[in-house]
Amino acid sequence: MxxxxxxxxxxxxxARDLPWRQPDTTPWGVLVSEVMLQQTPVVRVEPAWRAWMTRWPTPAALAADPPSEAIRMWGRLGYPRRAMRLHACAVAMVERHGGDVPSDLDQLLALPGVGTYTGRAVATFAYGQRHPxxxxxxxxxxxxxxxxxxxxxxxxxxxxxxxxxxxxxxxxxxxxxxxxxxxxxxxxxxxxxxxxxxxxxxxxxxxxxxxxxxxLDGPSRKPQRYAGTDRQVRGLLLEVLRHATGPVPKQRLDLVWTDEVQRARALSGLVEDGLVEPFGGSFVLAGDSPEVQIL
DNA sequence: GAAACGTGGTT
DNA sequence: TAACCAAGTTT
The missing domain is CATH 1.10.1670.10 (Helix-hairpin-Helix base-excision DNA repair enzymes (C-terminal))
Known part of the structure; x- marks a missing residue:
């Protein structure tokens, strides 16, 4: 042997009986699972994956909605930029691949948020190709x-x-x-x-x-802090914006963190990363149209 | 190649 | 309790 x-x-x-391992799972389902599983434990991904696939069964379905909805649906899985990239993935697949998840490894790797692991995982688990x-x-x-x-x-x-x-x-x-x-x-x-x-x-x-x-003998790797980091502040800001039904005034966002310098840095970082957009003196999740929100 | 990037459960 | 750990990617 x-x-x-x-x-x-x-x-x-x-083997565990995980939903994305069912034989009828589509390549899109495999891709969504792989992205969600990047740094997030299986137990937290499972319900999120089910909800996501129910709402957006195809790349075209997701691409038809704004990124803000993807960020909301992402919930508390962590690293919400993954939600944004998955949305960008869906748009790219509609534009470049007729709404299909490509089977070619290089085309997969060209998609946002798809790296060495995820590209090979999709090519292998969704299309049965032979890759490490x-x-x-x-x-x-x-x-x-x-x-x-x-x-x-x-x-x-x-x-x-x-x-x-x-x-x-x-x-x-x-x-x-x-x-x-x-x-x-x-x-x-x-x-x-x-x-x-x-x-x-x-x-x-x-x-x-x-x-x-x-x-293990060598130097242990650096501990990853979270409390007090920009990441925590970004998380707090995004948490507020996720639950908002309309533009959020900056004064409301100012409440999540006392350090003004760090708060401003975190917010501008979110804007630079494309997760958040300024709207007058307020802010919205990327793609959230204030006109729609008023309805 | 290091550092940034969320969140929550376990030890 | 602080640190570790969880199907990584991007800059």
């Missing part, structure tokens, strides 16, 4: 099982893609199965903090395990 075959066998017996699909789970699993290292680097490198490519079966369908299996093992068993090695299909051959599971 190869590593990939072991992984597939484990996946067949242990490398996310943080896969990097950790391969790092441990194959390379014997306790953890992987923070970002996917060309070397990571090449290493995973070597592990994939030549058959595209099996390769796709192996990729989702590697991810699932990383998510459920070979976890970052407390791996459940006793339940791991690679237990007997895992290089890290065979080496005594040495801990």
């Amino acid at each position: 190869t590593l990939a075959e072991d992984a597939i066998a484990w996946y067949d017996a242990n 699909v490398v996310d943080t789970n896969v990097r950790r699993v391969v790092s441990r099982a194959v390379e014997g290292k306790p953890d992987a680097g923070p970002n996917t490198t060309a070397a990571d893609l090449a290493a995973v490519e070597e592990l994939l079966p030549s058959d595209a369908a099996k390769a796709a199965r192996a990729s989702i299996a590697f991810m699932e093992i990383g998510a459920l068993v070979c976890t970052a903090r407390s791996p459940r090695c006793a339940d791991c299909p690679f237990e007997a051959i895992c290089a890290w395990r065979l080496d005594g599971s040495p801990p």
